Amino acid sequence: xxxxxxxxxxxxxLNGIVKENTIFKLALSLCPSIAVTxxxxxxxxxxxxxLFVQVMVNLTISLMRNIxxxxxxxxxxxxxxxxWVTVTQLLMAAFVPDVYAKVGLYIALIVAFASILARxxxxxxxxxxxxxxxxxxxxxxxxxFALTTISFxxxxxxxxxxxxxxxxxxxxxFTFINTKPLLIMILPAGxxxxxxxxxxxxxxxxxxxxxxAASH
Amino acid sequence: xSSEFTKLFELIVSxxxxxxxxxxxxxxLCIFFGVSxxxxxxxxxxxxxxxxxxxxxxxxxxxxxLVMVPLEITFLEIIVFxxxxxxxxxxxxxxxxxxxxxxxYKLGIYLALISTNCIILAVPLINAGEKYSFIQSLAxxxxxxxxxALALIIMASIREKxxxxxxxxxxxxxxxxxxxxxxxxxxxxGFSGLITL
Numbered sequence: 327x328x329x330x331x332x333x334x335x336x337x338x339x340l341n342g343i344v345k346e347n348t349i350f351k352l353a354l355s356l357c358p359s360i361a362v363t364x365x366x367x368x369x370x371x372x373x374x375x376x377l378f379v380q381v382m383v384n385l386t387i388s389l390m391r392n393i394x395x396x397x398x399x400x401x402x403x404x405x406x407x408x409x410w411v412t413v414t415q416l417l418m419a420a421f422v423p424d425v426y427a428k429v430g431l432y433i434a435l436i437v438a439f440a441s442i443l444a445r446x447x448x449x450x451x452x453x454x455x456x457x458x459x460x461x462x463x464x465x466x467x468x469x470x471f472a473l474t475t476i477s478f479x480x481x482x483x484x485x486x487x488x489x490x491x492x493x494x495x496x497x498x499x500f501t502f503i504n505t506k507p508l509l510i511m512i513l514p515a516g517x518x519x520x521x522x523x524x525x526x527x528x529x530x531x532x533x534x535x536x537x538x539a540a541s542h
Numbered sequence: 543x544s545s546e547f548t549k550l551f552e553l554i555v556s557x558x559x560x561x562x563x564x565x566x567x568x569x570x571l572c573i574f575f576g577v578s579x580x581x582x583x584x585x586x587x588x589x590x591x592x593x594x595x596x597x598x599x600x601x602x603x604x605x606x607x608l609v610m611v612p613l614e615i616t617f618l619e620i621i622v623f624x625x626x627x628x629x630x631x632x633x634x635x636x637x638x639x640x641x642x643x644x645x646x647y648k649l650g651i652y653l654a655l656i657s658t659n660c661i662i663l664a665v666p667l668i669n670a671g672e673k674y675s676f677i678q679s680l681a682x683x684x685x686x687x688x689x690x691a692l693a694l695i696i697m698a699s700i701r702e703k704x705x706x707x708x709x710x711x712x713x714x715x716x717x718x719x720x721x722x723x724x725x726x727x728x729x730x731x732g733f734s735g736l737i738t739l
Contacts, residue, residue, distance in 0.1 A: 361568040404628065408621040416617065434620050434667055438660035440572060514566045515728035522713075522720030530712035 338457055339464035347468045347528075360517035362429045362473070367489040369477025370470070371425045372432065375414050377466030379436055380445065382410045384462035387450040394451070403446045408437045441465065480520050484511030550681045557685025560734055563661055564693040565727040570661030574694065575719055584698035592687025594631065594656055595665050599683030602626050602666035603676050616670070623666045631656050661690060696726060 362368045386406050387394075394402050415433050418426045426433070436442065445465055450458040481488055510516045563569045577583045602623050610616050635653050638646040656662055665686055669679040700722055709718050 360571070401628065404624055405621065408624050412617065412620055415620070431664065431667060431671075435569070435660040435663060437620055437624055438663050510728070513728075513731060514568065515724045515731060517568065518720050518724030518727055522717045522724060525720065526710075526712040526717035529714075529717065533712065 335457065335460040338460040339467070341461075341464055343464055343468040343471060347472060360476075360514070360521060361432050363477035363480055363517060363520075364484065364512040365489050366474070366477045366481045367491050368425060368429050369473040370491060371418070371422060372429050373466075373470030373473040375418065375433055376436060376439070376442075376469045377463070379407070379410050379414055380442055380466040380469075381459060381462040382413075383407050383442055383446055384450040384458040385455055386410070387446045388453055388455040388458035391451045399447075399451065400443075403443060403451075404437070407442055407446070411436045441469070476517075476520055476524060479524070480511045480516060483508045484513075484516060550677065553678060553681045554685035554688070557682050558689030558692065559730070562689040562693060562730055562733075563664070563686050564690060565723070565730040566734075567664070569664050570659060570690060573659055573661070574690075574697065574723075575716060578694055578697040578701055578719075581695070581698045581702060584694040588687075588691030588694050590653060590656065591661070591690055592684065594627075594634070594653075595662060595687040595690075596680060596683040597634075598623075598627050598630055598662060599665050599669055599679045600676070601630060603669060603674075603679045606666070606670050607676075619667065619670055620663075623663055626666075627656075627662055661686070693726075697723065700726075 362372045383403075383406055387403060390402075390406075411434065414436070415426075415430070418433060419430070445461060449461045453461070478488070508516075511520065557563075561567060564571065564574050573587065577587045605622060605626060606616070606619065610619065610622065631653055635646075638653070665683050669682060674682060697719075701719065704718065704722065713721070
């Protein structure tokens, strides 16, 4: 019994990372995926913030699901989400002020993420807290993965270096290319191009896997 | 007086062209990619957005500066603004249904989408952050709305043509839309430095 529930939890986590990846598959919550991904560090912190909010929201909603009246559930979900976003915002302002100065607006806008509200409505309000947490974890990690990938390529190509956070306030800058890098990649336009190309890559890999499965 | 007017004009131009919400601030992308397939829906969406943006900018300015600042509860801005916008959308939904059913039939679905949209929430947040005056907030709302409308209409007209083009299979649909947006954004970077505020 416990082993089957364990595999279920694992599947729930994997579902959010691969099958229903928020950015590459569902194309939801795109705004921050481009706005903050011009450096790896900002991308990672933004992803962590979303991961935290998603897990906490799912947890809160699933614990409260029996006392929330179905007619007023959406306003209550919004309240829970904005509460946790405010917590995240204050925490980031206190511990990583330099990142917060750049991505602060987008942290506040996590409130308007369709993906977080959708998970609260479709999953957490119907399931107990352990699966809800797994679901939130999967969705959040999927988001973190997408942001990390996008920002990795953008910073590497646009600046020729990578900024890796090694602690709360410390970081390490690796420089790979000393000649003039592709400036366009860190400009707004490069963000759109990078996401478009990565999405196409995801589609291509999926199509190939499907073709392989069909031929077997 | 005239310099005040020039400043407002500059604010509108900068919000709509230089700091265009879609192309340089990357907000409202879900809606941007969702409704830009057809010209008609794009126009309807732009009108609704601009109106709601201005009204919500006005309402949240009043609440922020007259209630929240004196009470020193500005850290609650996200919760309060979301509440204002959701209430406002519900209100305009009801009024529109009663007063003009024809318009409601055309624009009603967009209204429902608006309350969870980042672009609408961003306007009051930026207004509060930049400490704009009441008139400036309105101008910023108008400029942002116009900029969003411009972006949507450009995109819709391109995508209508794109339907007929032959796109490589993995790029079909959204990936191609992203690449196109990247190219438009590249053109919009030409506006940077037009006005320094």
